[in-house]
């Protein structure tokens with residue numbers, strides 16, 4: 374496995390409907406590849422606004438237009454593509470999954486991940502969100518070997534659960550990729566702290582990529598996509614506008630950090646453990 378590669382996070386400005394978003398994402402994937410990225414990541418709900426009305430109008434199945442654009446962009450640009458998330462229609466149901474598709478540089482679908490935790494919160498005026506009214510949570514973890522790194526996936530609020538990142542670390546991931554759309558209420562206080570904590574907990578790289586802030590949208594995302602290294606340092610970040618974050622990943626830093634600070638060796642596994650009760654991916 375190559376130990377160094379360039380990662381690109383596309384903090385996309387998301388419009389109401391799918392076609393413009395797919396076109397803009399496709400252009401930015403090409404731009405990231407031309408700047409040397411081997412692995413490119415899109416944000417949560419990059420195909421439409423994050424809102425029940427727009428989910429219904431833009432939902433699609435796994436073999437829909439989003440799948441086709443992502444496959445072609447991965448193939449045309451010869452990149453590994455972690456394709457953000459889209460509202461996945463569930464046949465014979467009004468409910469949705471929040472789903473990520475992962476493509477190799479030949480354009481083959483090599484993995485998918487469905488958001489595990491649903492964001493049901495009442496954070497004050499205009500910030501009451503009940504995702505469980507229209508979404509079904511996933512039940513399994515997804516690990517993908519890119520040839521550059523071994524990656525685990527989470528979506529947005531999944532970043533809040535240290536046990537989840539710990540399970541992935543036990544499966545040997547070098548990089549956790551969270552596609553998120555943190556809120557303007559929680560993001561400024563929690564997002565980077567959580568991201569750095571997951572990196573420090575597990576001594577791995579942690580990427581978080583959200584849509585750019587769009588103040589016309591019903592749910593305004595915070596942006597601030599970033600990459601944390603195994604020491605917990607932020608090595609690439611942006612603000613709230615559309616942008617691409619680049620980070621040069623050096624996997625040797627993981628072993629180096631673990632040698633200098635052997636948290637795993639010191640861990641009291643005789644006193645507590647994190648058990649894996651997830652289902653196999655179907």
Ligand SMILES: NC(=O)CCC(=O)C(=O)O
Nearest residue numbers: 492529530554555556559
């Ligand atoms: N869509 C989400 O899961 C939002 C999560 C979020 O904002 C948080 O604070 O957690």
